[in-house]
Amino acid sequence: MGWRFDEDTAVDDHGNGRFGTQITGAWNIDANPNGGYLAAVAISAMQQVGPYTDPLTVTVHFLRPATSGGSAEITAEAVRTGRRVSTVRATLAQEGVGRLEVIGSFGQLGETASPTLTVSPPSLPPPAECLPRSAEEQGVVLRLEDHVETRMSADASDHRAETTGWIRFRDGRPPDLLALALFVDAFPPSIFRLLGRVGWVPTIELTVHFRALPVPGWVRGRFLTDDLTDGRMIETGELWDADGTLVARSRQLALLVPLD
């Protein structure tokens, strides 16, 4: 028996850049499959297009909510394959209707030595001294939390829409790049820290930069919403692995009020 996340992000190759999978309800937040989980499913298909399998940068536009419990078809196509980077486009559809439109660059992380700059992780209380996500979002059915353990630090200032904490799979699956696509979207929206739980915060677009392969252990996250206008906000996030290495960065445009 494999890990649950691997089972739920696996895709069947139907040939000609077409892949099939099932969208499970295991990663739902209320009735909606988590966007990071859907992104991971799309990336899983894009990895099969090859020749490179490490995502470097992936942008997802969420066109419509996906339906959990239904099948999905991913079409993926390399628009360019270079000597070190390939660019892949993908669409995830259910019942013939597009749910995610995705573009990403793939390559190999850690292949080149270069001068290094990085962002240091925040100092946080250990996971045992932090609170589960459900404590912050009472009344929300977090099926995601059955599979992902999220421990939120209470330390952040009340005057900033900033969330920090820890995350890992409950079944002991070690983190990898695909997991980071889930983890950047698995903390409660940081705007809740400032405005309270203002309802569903649908993502229009999520871009993830993958910076390094994470080592096993807890992943540390920091998410900040510093820019909200027109009911549209930008949340910027970082993830670090158990060694304190910056492993992923994210930025998403989300709606404070569902408009569509």
Added chain:
Amino acid sequence: MGWRFDEDTAVDDHGNGRFGTQITGAWNIDANPNGGYLAAVAISAMQQVGPYTDPLTVTVHFLRPATSGGSAEITAEAVRTGRRVSTVRATLAQEGVGRLEVIGSFGQLGETASPTLTVSPPSLPPPAECLPRSAEEQGVVLRLEDHVETRMSADASDHRAETTGWIRFRDGRPPDLLALALFVDAFPPSIFRLLGRVGWVPTIELTVHFRALPVPGWVRGRFLTDDLTDGRMIETGELWDADGTLVARSRQLALLVPLD
């Protein structure tokens, strides 16, 4: 006679989502058309797909360098049109070979009142006390600087890869959203401040979030590279208009050493 930037980003509608234009050398840096100019050309076509014309978030993957002096064809397609947001995909090709792959969401800025959070502009010396971009990049043929006036602040710390300054069109054209796509990519790469002029820094992917329509006048910019590993760096930027309103944010993944 119109403004040069409008002439050079105009596209002819060939029907069925196909648009034609000329890529001029007026916005070159050495032999290469500036990536922000190419992004603006693509967005110009995407705006014609409608029904919404304000870009909200646009991601560009630069597949291959474009050729100045040649014609280009843009194909653009709405993958979803909602009540307030449309998602548009585009490819910019020359001689049948893709140069840019683009996805963006379009809507209407300023339509909704909401709580507001924003990022304040840095305090900078006035443009007259700043230096032209060419002073920072001696030996580079900056045809871009014939049309865009960029004034760099010398204030930034030597220990950070951070660039701040001012930008505007030389011919007096007021800034708009399309101009912001150019301006986020028109300052010298901020990594030069830390490592010196290390050569061409090709962009793999650029994502721009458009936050507000700029008022006429100088646009202020700040760009920071805080994350470099494997020879791949992330530069994060912000632009503010003459009133100090945050008008655009950018993030790009670029190569320190050309790999491809």
